[in-house]
Amino acid sequence: MTVLPLDPVQALERMMLIRAYEETLIDLHGRGRAAGTCTSVGQEAPAVGVVSALTADDLILTNHRSAGHLLARGADPGRMLAEVMGKRDGYCGGKSGSLHISAKEFGVVLTSTIVGGELALATGVGLSRRMLDKSGIVACFFGDGAATEGRFQESLNLAAVWKLPILYVCENNQWQAFVHRKETMLADGIVGQAAALGVETAVVDGNDPLAVFDAASAAIDAIRRTGKPFLLEAMTYRLRGHFEPDDQGYVDKAELARWRDRDPILGLRARLEREGRLTAEAEAAMEARVRAAMEAATAFADASPYPGVEVLTTDVYA
């Protein structure tokens, strides 16, 4: 159950893969070959930072902006693309599409695209960890929008009362679909609500994967030690629109520019270059690997057949 320290170079490559995956999808959509999606562009750091701090026994619940969480966990971008394209080899056989991909083999369970849906399910997954004496904890990813749902309070309250081993990860990306966070809540973050319910909290720079990793590791240690839930709020930014395509005409240009300057991938790359830990050759090799991975993924998804209509009504009932 030991988690190795996060290798910043590997973290960078993983973030680059996530970004490349999303850009591939945007491109495929632009060419009419995939449905529109909710991308995680700009939010790669919480995904890589938190997921890298988990063990194989831990379970993940995520939401409609899930590609980062899945890829950080090691999911195959080819099977993910196939799912988004509605193909048979997708993780869910094409029945999910982009919005609710689960991959049980990686412990990514019960993805709900209903905002806040994952919060309502996480307590049950935490309860089963307890009742079945499982060692793993539950990481539940949601956004600031989900925190305005009543289920946020209900979930944290029950997890606190029942002492459930849940790491709540709020990716506060400042946007709730087409509405800025500042229009819907007075506080700048949500940790105050969690603290009021008796849940321990921390706030972290959500564009710094190394800081996220450290904060998540400390939070997970606390959960394993106390058995109680913990809320980690990662302050980040959704660099693209709610749903592709989206011209972001409603986004304040200056704010977007500020956050683009804080792009998590550019930030880590610059830091590693500055510290002499990333050579131009290594960078080029990394880029080539990511490109090759996405080319292979696209080819795999392209080659995968559509499901036969005979599966239209399979898997409705167990």
Next chain:
Amino acid sequence: MTTMTVNDAISAALAEEMRLDPTVMIFGEGVATKRHDLLEEFGAARVRNTPLAEGIIAGTAAGAAATGLRPVVDLLFAPFLCYAMDEIVNSAGKLRYISGGQFSFPMVVLAMTGAGWGVGAQHNHNVESWFVHSPGLKIVMPSTPADFKGLMKSAIRDDNPVLVFADIALGYSTGEVPEEADAIPLGKAAVRREGRDVTLVSYAKTVGTCMAAAETLAAAGIDAEVIDLRSLKPLDETAILRSVARTGRLVVVHEASRLCGVGAEVAALVAEKAFASLRAPVLRLTGPDAPAPASFPLEQAFVPQADAVVEAVRSLMDERAIA
């Protein structure tokens, strides 16, 4: 045989299944307080009180069901399920399909509904057809203590989410329950009374109404068959069609309102698959398109009564045969 109430039959089924399977547990608002016997026998980990927040109760059940437990949740009154619709319909009902079959949701949702206690429209609303219309869910609504016990056992063992609606008026009604009651399969109707002239299809408390009507009709020489659906999904289409093929007349009786109710489904089924057997139009006797009132006479007027069933059947017997 033991005589017991519906409420005791539900508790007996819970206790038996909890003894058989350590992953079965029950939680909900007041569960540990009211079901003290279960708390005593199985302990506070498996019998839990919860906040009264129905959404998180149902969501917790769905999450737990998908990851190794068999939870039963008591959401008290059926209209409270409105607060849990996302968890029951969007999560428990759909995430198996959405995930390509990666998860199953072996969970039971218990709720009371129906006229009898004058609790008014926010505690009494027969919402069962909403869930029949939602894929991935199974719905049972029994009428006897033996069926409550047997169907509750099947519901707990089933690998799908099952909603068990208990008619409030039946809670303290008594009946014979076999000592070694086995599980009664979901999706099987019971013929409560055999008859040749007309088929009365019903479920929950109006099964008793139909039985009373059948007695009155028998005195007038009309032989009514009474079918208790017990399960609304899966629906026992065979039992309905077999009966109508013989009687040629059908009256569907339920307390839920008429529009898009279970009666509409039964009527359509018979129109599609047994039209040639029909000797008279299909009739439905249901509650009105109105919230359930609290006042006793109004509440009783909401529910189809035996004399109305008798009248409906007489009108059908007077109909000239269609064929």
